[in-house]
Amino acid sequence: MPSSMYDSAFEHVRSMWIRSVLFVTQPVFQRLLPDPYIEAGNVRVNAKAAHVSRITMTEIISPAQCNMKGYAYAGTILGWIDIAAGIAAKRHAVCPSVTRSVDDVAFLHPVKVGDIVTIQASVNKSWTSSMEVGVKVEAESPLSDKKFFVAHAYLTFVALSPRPSAKTYLGRILSAGFQTVAVPELLPLSIMENKRFEMAETRRQARFSHKKPDHQQIRDVMRQWSQGLREMADSDAPIKRHPGYCVSGRNSPNREQEDDDEEVEEDEDLLLLQKRKSRRFSQDPRMKQQLKEKPMGFTFAEVVELVMPQHANTLSITFGGQIMAWMETCAMASANRLVKAYLLTASIDSLNFITSSGVGDVVTIRSVVSRSFNSSMEVYVSVEAENLLTGETKFTNDGFFTITAVDDDNVPVIIPKSVPQNEPGWELYEGGYERRLKRLNQREELINLVNASRQEAANAPSIRLN
Known part of the structure; x- marks a missing residue:
């Protein structure tokens, strides 16, 4: 037998033996580690009331959290949603909990600088080691006492072992890092809690059934664009002379011809706007788009971030809300390459976190406009994490952002068409129409649900306190 085959067989037997030993010893070793909750004099229970996990956060929108139009970034709101839901999950499980998935999130009203945002979260239902947390976001102006509904979200969290990390190398191997643990059963008491409890199981089955x-193909194409292995649609930016750096400058020799071309383009834009009589669109000349369509590769954008301790939870795992905020930044960059206007995030499709990233990892986010409509566009965003110590790169999650373009008066702006350049791009483009119909239906269902809830609250008998 050749020595290489002998070494390979030996390594295979050795790895199987190690896995067998760890499979037997890890659960035992985990139980030997102290539980900080029990050591503090508390007793773990098998069931908890739903209202115990309820939490209310209040935030004030600052200018640093807003775009140039003064509207808060959706990533900021998503970050608060994730934190509030994480606190509710930890309060119910009394264990570190990490985000597993986020259902579709639709924003029904923008939030401006100075607005007071209220985020309410509570666990809707718990299973063996996972929980669904419902989050409601409302806001009010500091100059008015009227509240308005902003968004609603459902997040799934998984509880991990609360036992501390082992101190030795052998102990860390035997403890196997993060292990899922059982969470208490949730007991709904009120009518609304029972309703949320029943609906949570329906949503869970829908998550499992949804394929x-x-x-992967479009992610490979974007990676090649990132590494310069494929020619992209855009070229190097031209040199733009600025009077602050140039003592004197000359006008373009073809300036008169350029003016004539601009007048022709303006006439074409006016004709296009006149044809779209069914809906009002912006006629602001500053929002005039120079091109009617752009290649999909032109909208490619990339954001690279280093995960720092402030971006992670107590287990050094990156906050799901932080990942979503970085995803929105990348999506905005892609959208702005397609259209020059004010941008607002209208919705985020459901996100599933396949793997997690941690402190010290490099997170790379890539995005491209998958399809554009009259005044909105769908942006596909993918995320991967790289461990610089081991060189391991892993795909963490992806999702679709819906972004709208408006002018100063919040009137929709007609945007160019995003044209696919390859087969993966066409596959992404063709699925955009069905995904858009799904979002519109879900938005309508959310509006009806909120209106029905308000009607029930208005018709409920008042309780007079003595």
């Missing part, structure tokens, strides 16, 4: 499409 997520594989977009």
Whole structure:
């Protein structure tokens, strides 16, 4: 037998033996580690009332959290949603909990600088080691006492072992890092809690039955664009002379011809706007788009971030809300390459976190406009994490952002068409129409649900306190 085959067989037997030993010893070793909750004099229970996990956060929108139009970034709101839901999950499980998935999130009203935002979260239902947390976001102006509904979200969290990390190398191997643990059963008491409890199981079955499409091909194309292995549609930026750096400058020799071309383009834009009589669109000349369509590769954007301790939870795992905020930044960059206007995030499709990233990892986010409509566009965003110590790169999650373009008066702006350049791009483009119909239906259902809830609250008998 050749020595290489002998070494390979030996390594295979050795790895199987190690896995067998760890499979037997890890659960035992985990139980030997102290539980900080029990050591503090508390007793773990098998069931908890739903209202115990309820939490209310209040935030004030600052200018640093807003775009140039003064509207808060959706990533900021998503970050608060994730934190509030995480606190509610930890309060119910009394264990570190990490985000597993986020259902579709639709924003029904923008939030401006100075607005007071209220985020309410509570656990709707718990299973063996996972929980669904419902989050409601409302806001009010500091100059008015009227509240308005902003968004609603459902997040799934998984509880991990609360036992401390082992101090030795052997102990860390035997403890196997993060292990899922059982969480208390949730006991709904009120009518609304029972309703949320029943609906949570329906949503859970829908998550399991939904088969997520594989977009690996377009992710490979974006990675090649990132590494310069494929020619992209855009070229190097031209040199723009600025009077602050140039003592004197000359006008373009073809300036008169350029003016004539601009007048022709303006006439074409006016004709296009006149044809779209069914809906009002912006006629602000500053929002005039120079091109009617752009290649999909032109909208490619990339954001690279280093995960710092402030971006992670107590287990050094990156906050799901932080990942979503970085995803929105990348999506905004892609959208702005397609259209020059004010941008607002209208919705985020459901996100499933396949793997997690941690402190010290490099997170790379890539995005591209998958399809554009009259005044809105769908942006596909993918995320991968790289461990610089081991060189391991892993795909963490992806999702679709819906972004709208408006002018100063919040009137929709007609945006160019995003044209696919390859087969993966066409697959992404063709699925955009069905995904848009799904979002519109879900938005309508959310509006009806909120209106029905308000009607029930208005018709409920008042309780007079003596």
